[in-house]
Amino acid sequence: MIFVLSALSPEKMPLVLQNxxxxxxxxxxxxxxxxxxGDLAQERFSTKDQQISExxxxxxxxxxxxxxSNEFLTSLFKEQxxxxxELGLCCKQVENRARELVMNRRWVQAVFRYSDSxxxxxxxxxxxxxxxxxxxNIKPKADAEPIKDFVxxxxxxxxxxxxxxxxxxxxxIEIELGGCDIKIKVLSKEYQxxxxxxxLMLWESARLMAAILARNPSIVAGKRVLELxxxxxxxxxxxxxxxxxxxxxTDGDRTAxxxxxxxxxxxxxxxxxxxxVIKKLEWGNRDDIDAIKAMNNEGxxxxxxxxxxxxxxxxxxxxxxxxELISSNKxxxxxxxxxxxxxxxxRRVDEPSLLSAASRYGFRLVDKxxxxxxxxxxxxxxxxxxxxxxxxxxxxxxxxxxMYFQLx
Ligand SMILES: C[S@@+](CC[C@H](N)C(=O)[O-])C[C@H]1O[C@@H](n2cnc3c(N)ncnc32)[C@H](O)[C@@H]1O
Numbered sequence: 351m352i353f354v355l356s357a358l359s360p361e362k363m364p365l366v367l368q369n370x371x372x373x374x375x376x377x378x379x380x381x382x383x384x385x386x387x388g389d390l391a392q393e394r395f396s397t398k399d400q401q402i403s404e405x406x407x408x409x410x411x412x413x414x415x416x417x418x419s420n421e422f423l424t425s426l427f428k429e430q431x432x433x434x435x436e437l438g439l440c441c442k443q444v445e446n447r448a449r450e451l452v453m454n455r456r457w458v459q460a461v462f463r464y465s466d467s468x469x470x471x472x473x474x475x476x477x478x479x480x481x482x483x484x485x486x487n488i489k490p491k492a493d494a495e496p497i498k499d500f501v502x503x504x505x506x507x508x509x510x511x512x513x514x515x516x517x518x519x520x521x522x523i524e525i526e527l528g529g530c531d532i533k534i535k536v537l538s539k540e541y542q543x544x545x546x547x548x549x550l551m552l553w554e555s556a557r558l559m560a561a562i563l564a565r566n567p568s569i570v571a572g573k574r575v576l577e578l579x580x581x582x583x584x585x586x587x588x589x590x591x592x593x594x595x596x597x598x599x600t601d602g603d604r605t606a607x608x609x610x611x612x613x614x615x616x617x618x619x620x621x622x623x624x625x626x627v628i629k630k631l632e633w634g635n636r637d638d639i640d641a642i643k644a645m646n647n648e649g650x651x652x653x654x655x656x657x658x659x660x661x662x663x664x665x666x667x668x669x670x671x672x673x674e675l676i677s678s679n680k681x682x683x684x685x686x687x688x689x690x691x692x693x694x695x696x697r698r699v700d701e702p703s704l705l706s707a708a709s710r711y712g713f714r715l716v717d718k719x720x721x722x723x724x725x726x727x728x729x730x731x732x733x734x735x736x737x738x739x740x741x742x743x744x745x746x747x748x749x750x751x752x753m754y755f756q757l758x
Pocket of ligand 1: 547548549550551552553554555556557578579580581582583601602603606631632633655656657658661664667
């Protein structure tokens with residue numbers, strides 16, 4: 351079981367082992383390798399509010415990762431009649447100089463035996479301790495028979511996850527939006543949860559919001575639009591620039607901005623390429639805010655932010671920045687009055703503190719939409735953005751929320 355159990359919720363693990371037992375011969379072995387507690391990736395998860403339960407996390411793409419302690423693993427298998435014959439921790443420091451990443455990876459590797467038979471006596475074929483590599487790279491046993499007729503298909507991603515082998519650190523995601531194919535270069539999956547920056551990948555909320563903008567260009571048509579925390583993808587900005595009068599994509603992270611620049615250059619052609627301006631904007635940073643005000647002193651009529659409200663400490667600076675940059679012009683039409691549109695994954699955000707920060711900076715929640723919520727009135731402003739009975743096409747995960755704010 352190589353990186354199998356960690357993808358499942360801990361409650362389901364006993365059932366998996368019961369099924370494994372059904373196909374194991376008495377005294378048969380389970381060879382196990384998976385993530386260990388204390389792995390750098392786990393530490394990064396802990397700081398990104400992606401925890402589901404103890405040692406269990408959800409990645410940005412919705413897949414799960416459990417981190418095993420020796421005690422948990424031993425008793426999990428023991429309870430199902432599988433005894434640990436060998437158990438060890440594999441540690442490796444993986445370095446990526448280009449991205450200035452040093453990753454201390456930890457995996458647990460074990461051999462369990464199904465001790466069902468009373469007549470069991472360890473055979474000479476049983477694995478010895480020396481077969482387990484518990485410090486550095488796995489090295490093939492010098493005197494081992496070469497394995498014949500056996501092909502190991504190890505994808506690049508797996509090589510990093512399982513053994514810390516370094517591979518290409520970016521990958522391309524292809525998305526079709528409003529008849530245009532967009533190709534976004536992001537940090538490869540295997541690096542995403544080990545990297546400090548959250549801006550080097552594409553989040554579900556950005557996909558939803560970009561799809562909404564592609565279908566409803568009137569949201570931004572002829573307006574001055576700013577995106578907060580665009581990350582490297584910037585797909586909302588790339589769609590909005592087709593109809594907006596001014597489009598500014600921003601982020602506080604320089605690495606994300608570099609990749610964003612590459613993505614914009616490779617996807618847009620003039621005049622949109624020249625119309626989309628990329629600016630560094632760290633929320634609350636006086637110089638950054640002034641630099642943006644200097645290029646547009648009338649303020650923005652639409653400000654968009656997808657998955658930007660998950661860090662509690664950053665919520666107040668986010669609203670204060672939005673307050674400074676949003677236009678104060680009001681219109682009799684609700685959908686023509688300047689708006690701040692935020693989209694997030696429900697479980698990642700503390701909504702009461704979001705609303706209190708909003709009201710502190712003079713923002714009123716005008717409309718709110720949550721997938722699957724019974725309060726979604728069909729005549730509400732946000733609901734009108736979706737084609738009737740056709741939500742699924744746009745919403746890849748089940749917990750997306752959109753909040754529409756205007757100034758009081
Ligand atoms: C979860 S990512 C979302 C990226 C993108 N909006 C998406 O949905 O794919 C959050 C983004 O907010 C940016 N961010 C976080 N805190 C920030 C701050 N204080 N100032 C500016 N940007 C910030 C991060 O750099 C990152 O790009």
